[in-house]
Amino acid sequence: MSFYHWLAATCHISFIPLRQSMDPVCLGRVLDQATFIRSPTEFTIILDRRNNEGLGVDAAPEKVGTLEIKSVTPGGLVDRWNQAQQPGSREIVRPGMRVVEVNGRFNSAVGLIAACRETEVLHVAIEP
Numbered sequence: 001m002s003f004y005h006w007l008a009a010t011c012h013i014s015f016i017p018l019r020q021s022m023d024p025v026c027l028g029r030v031l032d033q034a035t036f037i038r039s040p041t042e043f044t045i046i047l048d049r050r051n052n053e054g055l056g057v058d059a060a061p062e063k064v065g066t067l068e069i070k071s072v073t074p075g076g077l078v079d080r081w082n083q084a085q086q087p088g089s090r091e092i093v094r095p096g097m098r099v100v101e102v103n104g105r106f107n108s109a110v111g112l113i114a115a116c117r118e119t120e121v122l123h124v125a126i127e128p
Helices: 003-011 077-084 110-117
Strands: 029-032 035-038 043-048 055-059 067-072 096-103 121-127
Touching: 043 077, 055 110, 067 077, 067 110, 096 110, 110 121
Parallel strands: none
Antiparallel strands: 029 035, 043 121, 055 067, 067 096, 096 121
């Protein structure tokens, strides 16, 4: 049994395969070319776009393959997510945070934007 399989079984964690790029800025701690551990500050929000509602964020693509959130629009899906959180929650999306993954797509700002436009339930990983 490899160290990574032992670690996953012992600590009940999953390793997610990396693609070609190995940029630890947007992917957390890289263990090797096949696995990485997410940043401990990263969190995931779940947004339902099946009714074709907008996310309600302005975001700018970054060279490292992430999207920097510039603003959250009142009434949008992200704003409604924020309002559903407890006051002081670390899972409130704010300007300056970064979208690092959407429904398994990561390391490409173009891919993240395309995933955000899909009309399905979105699992969006945010890095403060």
